[in-house]
Amino acid sequence: MGQLTARYSRPIEGGWIDARRILTMAKTVWGRAAGAMIIGMVLSLAAALPAMAQNVRVTVNGTPITDLQIAARVKLFAIEGNKTGSRGATEQLITEALQVEEAKRLGVTVSNAQIDEALLQIARNMNVSQDKLVALLQQGGVSTETLQDRLRAAIAWNAVTERAIMPQVQISELALDQQAAGQVQAFQTFDYILKEIIFVGAGSSGRSGQANNYRSKFAGCDSAVDLSLGYTDAAVIDVGRRHATQMPEAIAKELAGLNVGGITKPRVVESGVSMLAVCEKTQAEDLTFLKSDLRAEQGNQALQGEVSTYLADLRARAKIIYN
Incomplete structure (x- = not known):
C-alpha cells in the first residue's frame, strides 16, 4: 500500500504535472488504506502511548525528532501496512523535516485550512464523516496530529516541487515528434x-x-x-x-x-x-494526442528524477545528528 508522502510527491497535471492536486492524492491513498484500517486493524494498537519524557532521537539542522514522534509514526505505518518500523519512521520524519525547512526557505506556508480540507477529503473518499475518520485513527492509536504533520509536509513539498523543481524539467518537442511518428x-x-x-x-x-x-x-x-x-x-x-x-x-x-x-x-x-x-x-496524421501521452510519461519520469536529486542534495548538505 502506497504511503501518503510518496503519493504527494508525484502529482500530475494537464498531461503530466500538477503540484496543486494534493487533495486528490490524499483521497487516492486513503481510499486504498480504508479497507485495511477498518477490517485489518490490529486491536493491540488501540492503547494510547504511555506517558513518557520526550527523548530527542535525531536532530535535523537543529530541528528535534523525538521518540514519541517516531512511535506515533510507527502506529500510522501499522495502519498502512508499512513494516519498516522505527527505522523507516525515523527516516521519513527526517525527510519531512528537510522538506518543511526547504519550503520555509522558499517562503511556502501551509495553512490549517489546507490541512482541514485534506482531512475532509480523505473522510469523503472513505464515505465516513470527519469525526468517524478521527475515531478510526484513534482505534489504531494514531492521533489526528500525526496525520496532519504528514499532510503538512507533503503539501509544502508539492509547493517546493512546483516552484523550484518543475522549471528544471525539460522535454524535447523534437524528440516527442520523432517518437510519436514512430508509433503511429x-x-x-x-x-x-x-x-x-x-x-x-x-x-x-x-x-x-x-x-x-x-x-x-x-x-x-x-x-x-x-x-x-x-x-x-x-x-x-x-x-x-x-x-x-x-x-x-x-x-x-x-x-x-x-x-x-x-x-x-x-x-x-x-x-x-x-x-x-x-x-x-x-x-490526416495528427500526432497531438500521441505526443500528449508521451509527454506525460516522459515528464513524470524526468520530474521524479529531479525530485530525487533535489532531495538527495538537501540531505547531503544537512546536519543530521543521531542520538
Whole structure:
C-alpha cells in the first residue's frame, strides 16, 4: 500500500504535472488504506502511548525528532501496512523535516485550512464523516496530529516541487515528434466527423437486437435522425470531429475499415447500446494526442528524477545528528 508522502510527491497535471492536486492524492491513498484500517486493524494498537519524557532521537539542522514522534509514526505505518518500523519512521520524519525547512526557505506556508480540507477529503473518499475518520485513527492509536504533520509536509513539498523543481524539467518537442511518428499506425491516420446512435436503457440483449436492425437499414448520416424515430428510446448525437488517435484502438480499427456512410457494430455502454456513424473521413496524421501521452510519461519520469536529486542534495548538505 502506497504511503501518503510518496503519493504527494508525484502529482500530475494537464498531461503530466500538477503540484496543486494534493487533495486528490490524499483521497487516492486513503481510499486504498480504508479497507485495511477498518477490517485489518490490529486491536493491540488501540492503547494510547504511555506517558513518557520526550527523548530527542535525531536532530535535523537543529530541528528535534523525538521518540514519541517516531512511535506515533510507527502506529500510522501499522495502519498502512508499512513494516519498516522505527527505522523507516525515523527516516521519513527526517525527510519531512528537510522538506518543511526547504519550503520555509522558499517562503511556502501551509495553512490549517489546507490541512482541514485534506482531512475532509480523505473522510469523503472513505464515505465516513470527519469525526468517524478521527475515531478510526484513534482505534489504531494514531492521533489526528500525526496525520496532519504528514499532510503538512507533503503539501509544502508539492509547493517546493512546483516552484523550484518543475522549471528544471525539460522535454524535447523534437524528440516527442520523432517518437510519436514512430508509433503511429495505419489505422490511426484518419480524421472523422461522427454521429453516435444510442439505444438507451437496460437489457442490452434486447437493445442490441434493435440496434442491429437499425444498422441494417442505415443509409447515411443525413437520414440518421429520421430512421431513429421508428425506435423507442433511440437518440442520435453529433459527436463532431475526432481523430483516430483520440479513440480506443478497437474502435479506431473498425472505423478505419469503414467508408463514409458506414456504421460500427453495436457496443454495450453504460447508457445502453452505442454505434458510431461515419459522416466524413479524411486522411490526416495528427500526432497531438500521441505526443500528449508521451509527454506525460516522459515528464513524470524526468520530474521524479529531479525530485530525487533535489532531495538527495538537501540531505547531503544537512546536519543530521543521531542520538
